[in-house]
Amino acid sequence: MDELEEIRRRKLMELQAKREKELEELAKQQEMQRQIEMQKKAILRAILEPEARERLSRIKLAHPDIAEAVENxxxxxxxxxxxxxxxxxEMLVEILKRIMPKRRETRIIRK
Structure with a gap:
């Protein structure tokens, strides 16, 4: 019975160590992602005027995928x-006009 308890205890310790390692990896990835995001913001702050930066942030709320593509x-x-x-x-608006998908116009014809 002691042998069985020892095996269980070892297995539990292995699982805990594995879980801790996974959490550390996740934390490292999140930190790296945060640093990349900070670098992106710094570059955009340097190349965009305040009005353009504001427009891009509003677009990010409505169309995050398009805003991400423009930022990249x-x-x-x-x-x-x-x-x-x-x-x-104005330059950003022109860029967005080229990138944004064309909207289909819906017309209702009544007969």
Whole structure:
């Protein structure tokens, strides 16, 4: 009976150690994700004027996938040195017009 208890205790300790290791990995991933997000915000703050940054944050609320794509594209352009001046709100609107999917117009015809 003591042998069985010892096996159970060892198995429980192994499971606890494995769980702790998984939690540490998760914490590391979350910290890395937070640092990446902070770097993205810093780059966007440097290349966008306040009005454009505000518009992008509003778009992020309504269309997070589109906003993420625009942010990644702007960051890539900035890192490659292709953005030479700050992006204004008007410039951002033009970029969004190119990226946003065309809306289908619904017309109701009454007969």
């Amino acid at each position: 594209q702007l960051i890539a352009l900035a890192q490659s040195g292709r953005i030479t001046k700050k992006i204004t709100d």
